[in-house]
Amino acid sequence: MFNARLVNDPFGDPALYLDLRYRREALLFDLGDIHSLPPRMLLKVNHIFVTHTHMDHFIGFDHLLRICLGREKHLALYGPPGFIGNVQGKLAAYTWNLVENYTNDFRLVVTELHPDRSETVNFPCREAFRPEMERQVASVGETILERDAYEVKTLFLDHKVPCLAFCLEEKRRVNVKKNALTEMGLPGGAWLNALKDAIHRDEPGNTLFRVWWKGEDRGIAEKMYPLGELREKLTKITPGQKIVYISDVINSPENVEGIVEFARGADVLFIEACFLEEDRERAAEKYHLTAMQAGRLARLAAVKRFTLFHYSPKYRGMEERFEEEAMRAFQGEKE
Ligand SMILES: [Zn+2]
Numbered sequence: 498m499f500n501a502r503l504v505n506d507p508f509g510d511p512a513l514y515l516d517l518r519y520r521r522e523a524l525l526f527d528l529g530d531i532h533s534l535p536p537r538m539l540l541k542v543n544h545i546f547v548t549h550t551h552m553d554h555f556i557g558f559d560h561l562l563r564i565c566l567g568r569e570k571h572l573a574l575y576g577p578p579g580f581i582g583n584v585q586g587k588l589a590a591y592t593w594n595l596v597e598n599y600t601n602d603f604r605l606v607v608t609e610l611h612p613d614r615s616e617t618v619n620f621p622c623r624e625a626f627r628p629e630m631e632r633q634v635a636s637v638g639e640t641i642l643e644r645d646a647y648e649v650k651t652l653f654l655d656h657k658v659p660c661l662a663f664c665l666e667e668k669r670r671v672n673v674k675k676n677a678l679t680e681m682g683l684p685g686g687a688w689l690n691a692l693k694d695a696i697h698r699d700e701p702g703n704t705l706f707r708v709w710w711k712g713e714d715r716g717i718a719e720k721m722y723p724l725g726e727l728r729e730k731l732t733k734i735t736p737g738q739k740i741v742y743i744s745d746v747i748n749s750p751e752n753v754e755g756i757v758e759f760a761r762g763a764d765v766l767f768i769e770a771c772f773l774e775e776d777r778e779r780a781a782e783k784y785h786l787t788a789m790q791a792g793r794l795a796r797l798a799a800v801k802r803f804t805l806f807h808y809s810p811k812y813r814g815m816e817e818r819f820e821e822e823a824m825r826a827f828q829g830e831k832e
């Protein structure tokens with residue numbers, strides 16, 4: 498159901514686009530250079546998770562703001578301690594004297610994550626992005642966003658500043674059996690998403706569920722079924738995907754321990770590798786990983802697949818060495 502892809506090549510500024518296929522929704526992990534994403538894809542994004550606000554991870558903010566301005570949209574952004582001030586500083590760079598007449602309510606809902614709590618502030622466009630006076634404070638654990646079909650978790654890591662790792666865990670996946678749909682004489686449509694959501698919410702089997710579609714003469718046709726019957730006849734339930742995103746960390750024992758636990762068994766791990774192992778001292782100085790360290794983390798976490806990114810530009814033309822080095826470590830050859 499999820500399609501995750503890095504927006505840029507491995508030398509580009511980090512951003513991972515997570516498309517929830519079949520829904521009008523997408524997520525972004527990090528907000529680096531996003532110019533190559535067409536506006537229609539950016540407009541699908543409702544939740545953005547920023548690991549830290551080094552420039553290469555946050556420079557896309559202005560571009561996104563430009564695309565969303567004047568739209569009816571509540572855009573949620575999540576980031577590390579200090580994040581609300583970072584967003585406020587970006588907004589303060591522009592003049593907003595003509596926005597109060599906009600008919601659409603565009604606002605940024607900015608959440609700053611701390612290990613024990615979250616603080617949220619609204620920045621409404623029509624009020625010249627002046628922040629609400631009071632921060633909404635909530636206690637929050639590992640899970641920072643919970644939806645019917647998935648949840649997003651975070652982990653605090655050390656990059657000489659607090660840096661967040663993110664994990665998207667899809668809940669059980671509800672697959673629709675096409676032939677069963679035909680056998681029941683029911684057309685596909687938006688009701689299938691509602692059915693999946695109801696199953697994810699574990700609604701009781703005797704709940705009456707409305708199946709509807711556009712009938713003849715543009716009217717709406719509908720039939721009611723017990724939810725349990727539709728679940729039984731139409732769907733097959735399989736485990737969901739786990740996607741983990743880790744960018745900008747030092748290979749310290751604490752980070753390694755945290756990452757291995759957090760990423761365990763992931764279907765895909767996206768992990769930074771700024772340097773090659775021959776430059777591991779430089780990597781440690783810069784609080785980054787080498788390709789070998791990234792591959793070793795992927796092995797220790799027993800992930801199914803991993804993808805490297807964030808290569809230092811000095812290695813241009815040497816992409817294959819990153820892959821080879823990381824793959825050797827992943828397969829457990831002598832380090
Ligand atoms: Zn950084």
Ligand SMILES: [Zn+2]
Nearest residue numbers: 551553554745
């Ligand atoms: Zn970076």
